[in-house]
Amino acid sequence: MVTYDAAPTALIVHAHPEPHSFSTAQMTAAAQSLGEAGYRVEVLDLYAGGWAPVLAREEFAPVDGLFKPQAEQMRAVKEGTLNAAVKAHLDLLLAADLLVLSFPLWWFSLPAVLKGWVDRVFVMGGVFGGDYGLFRDAALAGKRAMLLFTTGGPSESFQPGGAFGPMDDFLFHIHRGMLEFVGFQVLDPVVTYGPARMTDEERTAALDAVRGSVARIAADFPTTVR
């Protein structure tokens, strides 16, 4: 049981280009479940918001010599000159008790717009490095994160010995390299396999399953407000 001064916050960062996709419906279902479990839910819809994913020199104060991205992130944190959009998302990230990355699995990883959210918002000096360390000494230590995604292929293809390879092995770079690296405890992912080949009835059942999974996850970490 964790006690909060206010309702705990879930930050959902969503990346699908189609507002009426199954992926977007899945995100909405998860948001509803979290809301019913007592979370205050914030959604960043990266496609709808036109997020620019390319980490580049132009977002920083002018650089005299070589542009070294992480050095510039450290400097911007220290001097308070972070790009306004990055700062706003970083503040949401730091305030969240639960981070949910919601996306279709593209090339066994994050869509570029979401990878570029990590590239730009997980700033050195702001979430790791500088006054922070890595992993358990990073800024998000004590917080939780989970992936919520869809696949093109069926679940059998992601079993050990399956046509693609083990899902855990594909997710390692995100779970270990992105989420644990900045301190998060990583929860089991919530996955819908192959919604494109489902009937309407199967999709409805799949969304119900997502609601159930998210509700169980929330119940595993009961929260009370002080």
Added chain:
Amino acid sequence: MVTYDAAPTALIVHAHPEPHSFSTAQMTAAAQSLGEAGYRVEVLDLYAGGWAPVLAREEFAPVDGLFKPQAEQMRAVKEGTLNAAVKAHLDLLLAADLLVLSFPLWWFSLPAVLKGWVDRVFVMGGVFGGDYGLFRDAALAGKRAMLLFTTGGPSESFQPGGAFGPMDDFLFHIHRGMLEFVGFQVLDPVVTYGPARMTDEERTAALDAVRGSVARIAADFPTTVR
């Protein structure tokens, strides 16, 4: 020994925001080695070229209903309506005997601009699916690919039991999920660990090591022109 009607082609897709970075120097060194080994070398510099990495509805012919990215890629291949920039890069990809992805390892994966090159250029129907299958039945079967990258952390951190985790495990999503998926035989990566902490002399030696590694790789696959 492989025989070509013309010199074999290496396509280097490079993603670093700083033209004077070590990463860019490493790419140039590799290009030189490949040239000396008899390859015709094409370089796509994604930052310099302003590559737009976000796969979106706008790059396709107008869609009546839901925007389904892979279905639209299939349709665009069939109807000859692929976005011009995507088509140009796809043609280079299909013509290449060796693909080299050159980048700094950001969050244990590709920088967003390079992930978005894969998202947009590895089109369904053009490199897999449609008339092609997956893996050995995909369009790039018989071709080779390799990663050429730099890290922030030292090599010890990427050993089994190291602070981060095994490098092979981090690279699995790229090697298996992107390169093998479209048919490539994946060569060992060429990596420079932690160039940011090197002296000028150490960097010079590291670039020499890259030239040597790339030359050995080229020698492992000798080519002759018919």
